[in-house]
Amino acid sequence: MRIDIITIFPDYFTPLELSLIGKARRSGLLDIRLHDLRSWTYDRHHTVDDTPYGGGPGMVMKPEPWGEALDAVVGPEPAAVPRLILPTPSGVPFTQRHAGRLAGEPWLVFACGRYEGIDSRVAVDAGRRMPVEELSIGDYVLAGGESATLVMVETISRLLPGVLGNAESAEQDSFAPGAMDDLVEGPVYTKPAEWRGQEVPPVLLSGHHGAVDRWRRDEALRKTARNRPDLLRRIDPEVLDRRDREV
Numbered sequence: 001m002r003i004d005i006i007t008i009f010p011d012y013f014t015p016l017e018l019s020l021i022g023k024a025r026r027s028g029l030l031d032i033r034l035h036d037l038r039s040w041t042y043d044r045h046h047t048v049d050d051t052p053y054g055g056g057p058g059m060v061m062k063p064e065p066w067g068e069a070l071d072a073v074v075g076p077e078p079a080a081v082p083r084l085i086l087p088t089p090s091g092v093p094f095t096q097r098h099a100g101r102l103a104g105e106p107w108l109v110f111a112c113g114r115y116e117g118i119d120s121r122v123a124v125d126a127g128r129r130m131p132v133e134e135l136s137i138g139d140y141v142l143a144g145g146e147s148a149t150l151v152m153v154e155t156i157s158r159l160l161p162g163v164l165g166n167a168e169s170a171e172q173d174s175f176a177p178g179a180m181d182d183l184v185e186g187p188v189y190t191k192p193a194e195w196r197g198q199e200v201p202p203v204l205l206s207g208h209h210g211a212v213d214r215w216r217r218d219e220a221l222r223k224t225a226r227n228r229p230d231l232l233r234r235i236d237p238e239v240l241d242r243r244d245r246e247v
């Protein structure tokens with residue numbers, strides 16, 4: 001997978017050189033390219049923003065640098081068309097399902113807005129030559145799209161075949177489709193079996209895989225009911241088997 005990130009703060013993405021994603025980049029599984037938006041400005045101050053039409057606080061990112069940056073990154077006649085992701089608080093809530101779908105894309109371009117956002121004509125212009133998605137990682141205010149892009153790139157990249165050391169761990173993640181559909185993960189434990197008066201639940205030491213799976217699902221249901229009752233309400237009652245209802 002190729003991922004292009006356009007930003008005025010390329011150094012923000014140094015963390016993508018570390019850990020699993022850094023390893024995936026070095027192995028060629030993942031091709032992440034960073035682009036400084038100011039490369040497409042020509043004034044002395046490399047201006048990327050201006051006052052909003054209609055008045056109001058803050059500044060809006062100018063369309064010209066973005067238009068030229070996207071033209072340059074995507075190219076005049078690309079062999080493949082990328083999907084443009086616009087991280088924004090006004091976007092569609094980004095979920096694990098989005099991550100799974102986007103992990104199947106060959107090429108993503110992330111446009112990191114700052115200030116009050118990017119001139120809205122940029123998304124319309126880009127939409128004439130590639131799919132555009134406005135996505136939000138949460139209902140809070142960030143200083144820009146870089147943090148959100150880091151979150152989405154990590155969530156998507158870890159689902160690429162070969163990136164995770166043990167493919168199964170993605171299947172047992174919170175929100176993972178299938179066995180964990182819409183449930184958050186329950187408690188996890190490792191050695192020692194007893195620590196500060198707390199013992200690991202005996203079922204996890206039993207070697208009985210069926211009982212362990214059942215226990216983990218029961219605990220996931222309990223934690224979801226406690227922390228995310230909104231998710232439980234989303235699950236079709238028919239999906240929950242009889243034991244789930246007893247939890």
Ligand SMILES: Nc1c(O)cccc1[N+](=O)[O-]
Pocket residue numbers: 087088089135136137138139140141142143144145146148
């Ligand atoms: N919340 C927020 C923001 O304030 C700025 C850019 C992107 C996001 N977001 O994706 O959630």
